[in-house]
Amino acid sequence: MTTGGPPLLRGTGLAKIYGNLVALDDTDFSVDPGEVRALIGSNGAGKSTLIKILTGAVMPTRGSVEISGEIAPLGDPSEMIRRGVACIYQHSNLAPAMSALDNIYLGRQPTRRFGFVDTRRQRLKAEELLAHHGIDIDLDARVGTLPTVKQKEVEILKALALDARVILMDEPTGWLAGADVVRLHDTIRMLKARGVGIVYISHVLDEIFAVCDTVTIMRDGRVVAESAVAEIDRPRLVHLMVGEKLARESADAALHQRRPRGTGAVRLSARGLGKSGVFADVSFDLHAGEIFCLTGLIGSRRTELVRTLFGSDRFDSGMLEIDGRRVAPRTPLDGMSLGIGFVPEDRHREGLMLDMNVTENLAMATLGRHCRGPFLSRSGMVRAGRKAIEDLSVQPRDGSKVVRLLSGGNQQKVLVGKWLSRSPRILILDEPTVGVDVGAKAEIYAILRREREQGAAILIVSSDLEEVMTVADRIGVMVSGRLAAVHDAGTAAMADIVREIGGGSA
């Protein structure tokens, strides 16, 4: 699909270093007009960082970006937008109190003289856009009141409305159902025909084979391969994504350590759990001494489900039993007293106190234990902390280090360690290795396996299929708020799971 002339968008030698974490390491990247380039890699491979640099959201440590052969100023979103680079972000980037119409044209409403918004033209353009892409949205509705899928559509429209020359899409189908995905792909093909360059990030390999021309594969902050989609097959793709060593390791680990289902007693039993409008009729058992992975698309309600198990949300139908006793945890405190530990997905917001030190974070869930009378025993806390740091091999081995300054992997170890210090009978982890480098990932897996050996029941929510295949004893696939299938990890084929995640049996 390459044409003559300079690429539409080209990044050269881009690098981004956070503290001592190298998020992106001297990466080159380019898109040509009319090209749909897939950008894939496991979580933490550096895709999002690359995207953020290209949109100006993040200032790279070094490197340069050219648009149509012209050097673009970095770290300034408005400059990138002016040069025709649009992005659909993975996380919501809307102003919830404003109308859909205003969100679509956020920061660039068409104006008449004196900065007056030309509301008539704005509306006409938006309606034209809606008709053109066959999307149906109430333009006057406040975005905060729209269902999440509609919000995603607003985001897509926001990018489309820009008449951008390059559109970056970070997991655009995460919230969309099957038919909507097809429609989005039609849109992409139409844009492509107009000569727009598209960067398409997705974990769903089917989509990549369906819509992309070329693929760039990233791992550990570098580009490891580039290829035309037509010239590459699925196993090779997965292999490149995960890396030789990990692929072998995980295969080994899986072979040696995978357990047959149902060896231990049933710790947690869900029967027909539901929360209206969110998920429905979810039934499964979680056994002592097993790792059960829940996978699925972003937006398939896995997080919502496990939050109700812990008590930070409530389910409103069905039955939950823990150790054979019917329970309905209403607060995290309830969940904890039932012996559940919960590592939330957003470790910065919900998991850690970033400005507190390692020791304090480790002790956060077990403060009551470090008390002498009403007083907190600092020495007890420090002792427990030191032991945990040893056990988890947190780097650096310094309990007084502020957590914010740790790398993602070590932050995650601290968060896991916080719960392990309670010796939970059930441990729930939501995307435990997002933003975690490969080495730390393996260490976290080892920790989880050790816990499993000691009889804990572990439930992991993960979008990272390689991770699922590596650590799971059993795999559950969630699709649109339903538990679509449960497999034994030993016998499941990755291809089947990928298909099921996409929502189709076909």
Next chain:
Amino acid sequence: MISRKDLSLLILIIVVGTVVAIINPRFLSPINLSNTANLIGLFGIFAVAQAFVIISGGIELSVGSIIALLGVLFIDLVAAGSLSPGLAFLVVLGLGCLIGLLHGFLVARVGLQPFVVTLCGLLIYRGIARYYTEDATAGFPFGASFPTLEWLVAGRLYGIPHSLIAFLLITAVMGVVLHRSVYGRHLFAVGKSEEAARYSGINTTRVVITAYVICCALTAVAAVFIAMYTRSISPSSHGNFYELYAIAAAVLGGCSLRGGEGSILGVVLGTVLLQVLQNLVNLLGIPSSLNFAVMGSVILIGVLADQQFSKRKAG
């Protein structure tokens, strides 16, 4: 165990103090020090109280009105002889807790913004105080004296005012609560990140409510001290703007209005700095019309310096 932040504040106080002492050596006279100490004691108590709420991520704007209301009540109860001073103190303390409970409930349970809740408190309590006395000044009748009570709250021990001693005691206890107890840890956690605290199994609602109760109870103690110090209270102006004073002291002392940051030592130093500045303005004969400007600028500079400092630390 003194943080660098507190250390820099201490150095600032010493520098300011030295400069003032050089210009006017009477700054260090026992009388002046004793007076300043007394003021530090009086203002420090409710500054520490304010710190608890600020660390929880909230704000308490009704401090001045609470001081007026409870002060009026206390004087009235004692002067009318309807209650013994000790009982009256307990009543006032109880009322303080009740007010704190109400604020905490509205903030943590109902989910109203602390700014608004306590702004309403500011209006309502002052209104009640004025209603209670019908705008008359509440005071002890001339010549009436309560020797024990007066000695307890307004006396001096070896020249050290009892208000300062009480303040130091309260500070010590609150320092332990904040820095050495499970509750303190939980309070910081809630202020830092309410979500993360909730996921760590902390009962965030209870922690926040307790913060408001502590704040208002300590404010009640301060109200009694200040009432006995002034001996007469005009409910329409007594304690006006004390909340801003307390907030300024707490923020100067390193509390972040975003919550989750601060230390008792810092608040103490913040109070001391503000009082030394006040002292400086009077002592150096700076026209009192510039008093406001001086205070405003110093707060600004203090906060700015702190910001620069922490930026360097993080970067």
Next chain:
Amino acid sequence: MRSASAALALFFAATILLFSLSAPRFASASTVENLMSGFSFVAILAMGQAFPILVRGIDLSIGAIVGLVGMIVFDLSLILHVPGYLILPLALFAGALAGALNGVLVVHLRLQPFIATLATLAAYRGLTYAISGRQLVPGLTTTPIRDPWLTGIETYFDVGRWLGLSRLVNMPWVPLSFVIMLAVFAVLQVLLTSTRFGRDIYATGGNHEAARLAGIRVNGVIITAYALAGLCAAIAALIMVARFTTATEALGAGMELTAIAAAVIGGVSLAGGVGAMFGPALGAFLLGAILIGLTLQGVPQFVQQIITGAILLAAVGYDRLLSVRRQRRLSAPSTAAT
């Protein structure tokens, strides 16, 4: 938001009705006139205050800016004898500048708005004392400002006679300050709802990061919001100076809280990004109507204070109730991201 301002208008109407029935002489042309002349500047302050709140800030210094601008006008007119037509733009400029300085402190020095404007509150008030012509030239304390450009703001129009209705009903005379308030309202409302800048304000307050990524110059937007608050404070100061024919050092003291209260009653959310101009303006007049009505009824002023606090609490409580209900209704589709 629409339902909230409808509820406010309804509440306003109910209050008026209640007082008309119960308070002697409340339903009279002169009460309406008092309300218009005595609270137009409060409404302007409240509308100005709405801007910092919309971008998730707050401005505690507007009362001090009122005092500062008032004193600048006093000095320029009585000491330097600057003609009024020059004083007007200078005063507006000074107010906007003082406001913009708040914005710069918030944006570029990353101070929390509460602290930054608390400090400038003290600093501006101190500056007012320092430049006070009343202290510099004692004789001026009893000299009124007579410049027609300035005092002309305190003019009343007999609208009833123009319309030929004065024979039928006793129409209130409309003060120029009310007309100014309407003009400020119109301009700011148009600015907020019909211009790019208005959208940028909402976007910045609603989702700072999204606004930044959409290429909005959020820093400029925030500084402008504070400058607008300062500008409104200057307009209010001019109206007050015209009304009093002088300025005192204490002019505007404590008005920031009234303005915040009016804005909050008017549905401007302290969480940012929600609110418009109608609510704060009406909120100010609601507070005014309550004060006047209670005074006419002979209710002591300390009770008025209690009632004002209670109404404010009720207003935010009601707003909270609405949002909780909305949340509950939509909890299904809008739970936190995966």
Next chain:
Amino acid sequence: MQEEKTNDRRNFLKTIALGSAAVAGAGAGMFSAPGDRPIAVGMPRARAEGTRYKTAFIQWQPHTVPAAWSKGIEEVLGPQQIVDYELLDGQNKVEVQVSLVETLISQGASVIFLQPIDSVALAPSIAKAKRAGISVITLNIDATEPHASHVEMNHYYGAMDIAKAMGDAMGGKGKVAILNAPPGIIIRDQRTNGFVDGLKKHHPDIQVVADQVADWDRKKAQDVLNTILAANPDLGGVYGVNDSMALGAVDVAKEKGLLGKIAIFGNDGETAALESIEAGELTGTQYTDVYQQGRLAAAAATVLATGGVEAGAFAQQSRLLMPYVIATKANVGSIQPSQRW
């Protein structure tokens, strides 16, 4: 002394009654040229039989002085069954006072007692009240707009006398400090200027070493004076611009054993100050019978409200100057309990 006082009082009442009547007569005779002065709404004189006259006092902010005035006013107006009276709070804010005046205008009040925060700022409102046929009586602080009557204890000359008395007590030399009010209210300026001018005139050797704001407040005065004393231990005199601040100074002097060494003067003459003078603590204060001042104002108001005097009819305002004394230990005993407020 008491005899004299009562006589004074009678004389004053007579003066007022006669003076007002005279003014009224003059007004009726000379100024109500028909046609050129359309008499606006709320003409109190045109009331029907049985209607009540509404009066109100807008104070500066709650304080002992306005409270005593109010009590004096009530004493006179209370027994008059056709007059309603209420006390309103100006909250130390000009805009609040203005708004209250306008509210009273629309309420159709007959007489407004006013303690203006500022002479100029309230003038337009007074003019408006006059146009509406309402008589305004100012208390202690005059307004630049002529109005019905002004009843004052003079601040400027009183403060001059205080300066003289203080200088005498200090032996004509030494250092004095002023505990002042925050800027923004005109009595502050009048009293300070009077005091400073009085020192210049009577005791040019006395030096004002400090002029600090103590917010009208006893406690604040203690704090401020403590610091001033630290800077000037040889202070010979303190002038508190009101009695509360002077009493705060007394507290400090008592604590430091400086009673008798520092001449402390207040202003107003409230009961607590007089008792303190009797106890030999406070040196002196400017005393006037504020109850009486209120009664006089009320008497004038009665005439104005019911006597058919038209508010717009005044070419000049009447001024009622209250006699005052500089109360010191020597003469304080002659102030009777009923005159203490």
